[in-house]
Amino acid sequence: MLTRTTTALVAAAAATLLAGSATAAGVTLKFGHVGKPGSLFEASVEAFAACANERLGDAGEVQTFGSSQLGKDKELLQKLKLGQVDFALPSSVMSSVADTFGIFEMPYIIQDREHMKRVQAELGGTFQQAAEAKGYRILAYWENGFRHITNNTRPISMPEDLAGIKLRTPKGAWRVKMFQLYGANPTPMAFSEVFTALKTGVIDGQENPYAQIASAKFQEVQKYLSITGHVYTPAYVLTSAKHFAKLPADVQETVQACASETQTFVYDHAAQLEIELLDVIKAAGVEVNEANKEAFIAASAPIYEEFAASVEGGQALIDTVQSLAGGS
Template identity: 55%
Template sequence: MHTTLKALLAGAALLATSAAAQAQEEIIFGISAANGSLQERTASEFAKRANEKLGDKAVVKVFDSSQLGKDKDMLQKIKLGTMHLTLPSSTMPEIAPEYAIFDLPFMVKDRDHLARIDETLFKDVLVPAAEAQGYRPLAIWENGFRQITNNVRPINTPADLDGLKIRTPNSSWRVAMFEAYGANPTPMSFSEVFVALQTGVIDGQENPLTNIAAGKLDEVQKYLSMSGHVYSPAYPTVGIATFEKLDPEVQTVLAETAREVATWAREQGASADGELLQKLKDGGMEVNEADRQAFVDASKPLYEKFAAEVDGGQEMIEKAQSLADGS
């Protein structure tokens, strides 16, 4: 009898454990950025912090390097409910054109300026614009200041880009930017860039140092031109319908942790810039400082395009610029 009771108790415990395991919902977080990039490290930091708070309620799992699809695919999946979170960056203007404010060259002065934009324009304008399309970005994370690499020559002025095939993200605004600079922009997913550079399908590309290093682009690129032409954020984003099916406590943890990790990401980005630059130099890249004013002058048509094509565009430009020095 004693043995039977022990067996029954053991069986009940096993069933309880199994039920608890089944109750723990998996929060699937897919990103296109490579392992080791700041976007991937931020997503992993987010998962670690969120999972500590979630306990047995749910577990966040991160899939990097486009394992779950390209950015466009993953945006569709969070709407359909086959995954919960993704991390678009330069593709966001294709969802809501207001996000092209970050595609205006030299719009963001520094990370403190970005923090002030986060507290105002992001909350008041950008989030509602995405929500109107069924998406909700939970925060602004760091992607970084973008630099230009290529295999033909150092890029000092836009004239040096003339005729070069430069990979851009699948963003009509980034394409317009590099057309204005005289390049031949070639949109493609980041996961395809290394081989395209290796085989000469494209001459170069533009990305933050963290993505250049994580993608090992120093192995297939000779010149690194420090242009800092765009600061591109990344946005931990959910599909509203899918997100609101989650337990309200889980929703709160995910939203609060996404905001919390935003500061961590900017600090990590700032502290890593010098180290990454040295790593790329050690990898054999030749580094030069681009002529900032030449690029600023060539960028004016982008500001005119944004003001003309985006509702409230001129007001957004003026608001963002007014925040540059903390005013």
């Protein structure tokens, strides 16, 4: 019969062995995201994981979980802080984390990917500071993309064409305000719920990049696609500042390097998908039209004014981002 002391020693030895095995096997890093199979998010995360896993070797492994398997955006943000998930790929939802990220909710403020690179280089420290104040750390900037409107009511050419349309938006205050300004009835909803809501008529439409539209098969339940390009949304490779700092230094370095290097793949792949997936959407029988962007830009002035007045440093952010457009 084992004495209490012997039992305690056996338990301690077993724990030591288990800990040693875990160390030998390296760390397991979970990357959760909401992207569906075939989405830009999925391709981006898989490219990052391939890079990291090749370089990490026995030091660790990145495991990927798409389609909201580990939670929707808000849940993933919470799980990062709890250490239950190591990386997430939020996009529009970051405007609800800190007001600073609302700059990317301003209509037509980002012109193209080269413009976004200049903004990242100039304001990266500002965004990092905003993230770290909330307990997060940004490892890299990837992409969600240029957003367009689909719906089952009518083609959208002018802002007034949105009048009364029940339009799904992400759960970010500025996107809601923008579409209210245009006359729509914005309805914040988790991305994973949108297909069913469109199919059953709970909502009339939604707005997303082609990569999200096609991978989620919205073309199967939508009649019209209006090319508005009203917002460009970056995607942030996000981690917990506290939990990331606890990883071995070599793991941190490898993960950071792969996250940054993956941006080139993401931008190239996104540009290719913009061509390929528009054809996929058209082939499904969706009627496509070009919206009057000048009319939308003119109608967007009040949202800029509100951002400048209500967000600390808002006007300076707007001025800086706009000054970096067109290679200036």
